[in-house]
Amino acid sequence: MRLSETPVHGAFIVEPEPHGDERGFFARVWCRREFGDRGLDADFVQCNSSFSAARGTLRGLHYQEAPHGEVKLMSCIRGAVFDVIVDLRPDSPSHLRWFGLELTAENRRMLYVPRGCAHGYLTLQDDSEVLYPVTAYYHPQAERGVRWDDPLFHIAWPAGGPTTISEKDRAWPDYQP
Secondary structure, eight states, X not given: OEEEEOSSTTOEEEEOOOEEETTEEEOOSOOHHHHHHTTOOOOOOEEEEEEXXXXXXXXXXXXXXXXXXXXXXXXXXXXXXXEEXXXXXXXXXXXXXXXXXXXXXXXXXXXXXXXXXXXXXXXXXXXXXXXXXXXXXXXXXXXXXXOTTOTTTOOOOSTTSOSEEOHHHHTOOOOOO
C-alpha cells in the first residue's frame, strides 16, 4: 500500500498495491504498523456504510468536537464520490485549507481524514456507496458541521455541485475561526 501526503497536514491518500494472478488480486487496504510508522492512528472502533441513490447527493461537512474527534478512512465501494476534507485545526500548518479527491470503486483509493477536519462528499454517480472505519464512537452531543459552500473555503465541487442536500446539512453555519 502507498501513502501519499495531501495539502492538508496529516491527511493521506491510501492506495492499495494489488498483487494479482489468474484468479484476480489481493491487496492490503490498511496496516496498523505502517500507519503507526507514519504517526497515524489506526485504532478503528467501528465501520460505517453510507449509500446514496442519486448522483449529486451531498453529505457534509461533518466532524465530531473534541474530545470525541475521529479519524476516518474513506473508501468508495460502489459508484464514485468526490471526497472533501477541510482543516479546522487552529494550530495546523494547513488551517482552513481544503483537499478533494475522487474515490471510486474502480480506483480503490482511500482518504485518511485526521481528527479536527470537517469531512463531506458529493456523489458523482447514481447508486454510490462509501465504507469507512472510524477511531471514535459516534457521540450525538459532539456532532458539528460547517456549511458545504462556506465562502471562506472556496471548495470547487465538481459535476455542477450538489442537487440533493439534507435539511440538517443545509443548516450548518459558516465556520467562525
